[in-house]
Amino acid sequence: MKNIVRLCIFDTVTRNCKFINKYRMPERHSGVLDVSVDNVIFGFDENILKVLVIERKPFPDEKKGMSAIPGDLVYPKESLDEAAARVLKDLTSLEGLFLKQFHTFGNPNRVKDLKDQEWLTNFRLNPERRVITIAYYSLIKMDEYQLLPSYFAEKAEWVDVLEVPDLAFDHNEIVSKALEALRQGLDKEQIGFELLPEKFTLTQLQNLYEIILNKKFDKRNFRKNIKKMEHVVPLNEKQEGVLHKPAQLFKFEKAV
Amino acid sequence: MKNIVRLCIFDTVTRNCKFINKYRMPERHSGVLDVSVDNVIFGFDENILKVLVIERKPFPDEKKGMSAIPGDLVYPKESLDEAAARVLKDLTSLEGLFLKQFHTFGNPNRVKDLKDQEWLTNFRLNPERRVITIAYYSLIKMDEYQLLPSYFAEKAEWVDVLEVPDLAFDHNEIVSKALEALRQGLDKEQIGFELLPEKFTLTQLQNLYEIILNKKFDKRNFRKNIKKMEHVVPLNEKQEGVLHKPAQLFKFEKAV
């Protein structure tokens, strides 16, 4: 126990001193890191796969916000999954959505490299501290979502996944790794279930696959494969309001 | 910039005061986390897949060490990959080995839940702080490795992957997720390359696949598949010192 020392933390503004017992780390050890989660939110809209990009609220005396992937520091009492779900809920008011951790980014300069350090305060980040971020991707149905202003986002908007603008930090890299992870998981996870409206046509489903994988499929072969998936079930309903032969509607059935 | 305050850190032992400029986080934000890397090291030995388990050096006044996966806090200036490589090098003196990040574990209680809190100091951890760990797995050829005593490990030993003993924290969970990730990556990554000796027989290669995937293969079909892989190339050499028909030797050729 000889490595525990008593420290006084004195705040020169409030003039308060708080004593703490602190374990003294070997010099080289860290303990000067912040940990955040970032959440790449995918939505599918007819023929385009979109990503949710936010503009941070500018602080009162600042001119403009800055674009980024939604994220926040992890709170002391919550798990990483909970933190990612919280960010998602603040923005969309939706809970229980699909969320998948795919990579952790921790380059020591990922924050400091930023040219305009003023922007950092925009993100409530201390420019002196290193930030490690655990990245998640999540999937939401466009017909369900409703973008909310949140305490960390001035505005949120959907952008085409192939035309993501320049983002803060290494967020462009994070988005492209998320897309890779999404492609990997397409067959394994219940991804169609998460991205399509409740009732959908087989053409919509095929579109989803083609756009995510950036690859064309043969219509007949695709449908043969779908028939084998017992979680895609036909409804006794047809598409309405289209000016051509209406397609049969299908739904997903959750596995038991 | 009004969120930056000047703090004095006063060490009651050395009687020194250090002033720092500190960004004041919103109350709910963290900044009280430690970040570590843990490294599940797989080695393959003829017919067994093994994992490297260390016993921490007991502190002078403590009786026994404790078993765990090798890991360490991340240093301020190094990337996560570098931290994982450093842990690996300290233990084996090998550099440039295969390393893959597979998951980040951050349950808020993964450290505090430990019953015997005394053990924590054994790991140089402050029991008051939450620890998030980025987990890697790595692969080494058993015929190359040489276990070294390191500053954090009293002794290191290989254990059968199916008979891993009880480990500290959530390290058993980490090992089983690592095995899952290894199985996933078996075909994609150059895993055989990393686990077999330089020259190997097709039976050894088949063994490796069967043990990692826990599944039997037909000898002839397996060999047909290997013939398609242009990175597995036959040598003009045969096995020596065996009391049966000697097998042809093969090597891996790195892709261009």
Add this chain to the structure above:
DNA sequence: TATACTTAGTGTAAAAATAACACTTATTAA
């Protein structure tokens, strides 16, 4: 009410991949 337009929906045959299966060969030791 016929026609033009649009997307939905469907089957078959060839090719490729996978799975199942058993005997002969090369070497060493006794």
Add this chain to the structure above:
DNA sequence: TTAATAAGTGTTATTTTTACACTAAGTATA
């Protein structure tokens, strides 16, 4: 010379994948 051991090798049946083009159902309009 023989016994023991693991190496090495081909064929056939089955399944999966690929390639390919026309008819059907509905809407709008002339």
